[in-house]
Amino acid sequence: MATIIDFFKDYLLKEKNYSVHTVAAYESDLLSFQSFNMSNFEQESIVFVNYSQIRTWIVFLVDEGLSSSSVNRKMASLKAFYRFLLKTKQITVNPMLKHKSLKASKVLQIPFSEKEVVSVLDRIENVDGFELVRNKMIIDLLYATGMRRAELINLKVADVDFSNNTIKVLGKRSKERIVPMLSVVKEGLLSYSQQRADLAEIFDDEFLFLTKKGVKLSNSFVYRLINSYFSTASEKVKKSPHVLRHTFATHLLNNGADLNSVKELLGHSSLASTQVYTHSSLSELKKVYEKSHPRNKK
Structure with missing residues (x-):
């Protein structure tokens, strides 16, 4: 049986024309958040969550040693997911609405000479x-x-x-x-x-x-x-x-x-x-x- 994440993937692939690689990364982030939510809040669905749950996940990711840019990428997946839920009227309030990205230090890419x-x-x-x-x-x-x-x-x-x-x-x-x-x-x-x-x-x-x-x-x-x-x-x-x-x-x-x-x-x-x-x-x-x-x- 198709899940809400499956519908979201179809939306990204067919309507937004995202690449298979990008969609797979979004799915991985959402499944990780779902697993974290289940372990910490005993809540299997990530459709109806509040920002405090998301913030708890952010703290967990930072404590695990993820860089600010990596955390921000995962948050971008959540932002896209909840915008989709709002658009399809699955939710009425976007829990990511007031989220601000973590400040990421710019890593200078040094080219080959x-x-x-x-x-x-x-x-x-x-x-x-x-x-x-x-x-x-x-x-x-x-x-x-x-x-x-x-x-x-x-x-x-x-x-x-x-x-x-x-x-x-x-x-x-x-x-x-x-x-x-x-x-x-x-x-x-x-x-x-x-x-x-x-x-x-x-x-x-x-x-x-x-x-x-x-x-x-x-x-x-x-x-x-x-x-x-x-x-x-x-x-x-x-x-x-x-x-x-x-x-x-x-x-x-x-x-x-x-x-x-x-x-x-x-x-x-x-x-x-x-x-x-x-x-x-x-x-x-x-x-x-x-x-x-x-x-x-x-």
Whole structure:
């Protein structure tokens, strides 16, 4: 029998066009709150709750060591859930109405330097064999386009248009964008496609990137791949696909790209999202400014 959470999931998927990954995260948060509610208040349903119950959960999460940003993400799931209940007239009062997000300290994403990226790319320049060619292509594509890990994993063979040198990317909330394909990326994808065609078996045929067993890549696979390759070139604490996306944006801005163009390439809905990537370009600009301005000459 379908539960209210199931109806909420259908609403997010079909009406809000949220990704399966996002909906799964919302469901996980709601089930966690439901379990906490049952243990602490002996209340199985989370439809009718008051804010004091939610606040008790927040205190519990903080005591468990969750960061403010992680707690805020869980609260965002509750906010969406209770807005849905209000909209569908399941409740008349939203218990999250007066909730204020916890203040989260901003974690500065440190991009890879151009030297670090070149070091990795040089090391994988002339590789052979399906897995090595695929790995090279994944790194090349993430750095050349700035696409998200999930976007890369869900790329389909049909999304690559070799005649127009473009790639169709399905972003958050099923929003499509077209990104240009550099010549080096095109050459790499053609090489990878030949290797892919020689696999003994292919099960997930529509997806572009596969394991050697012919199945779609996982999130953890791509994370481990980037972490492994960049561990040999960088001493930065975080080495992930998202850092490579951050690197793409930063390097474009450092080399003169305008913010609006980077916004479109990244698939952001607003400039505010893109502006978090400008700190490094501002740092670069400061160096040029201090070096060039007459008032700073000695």
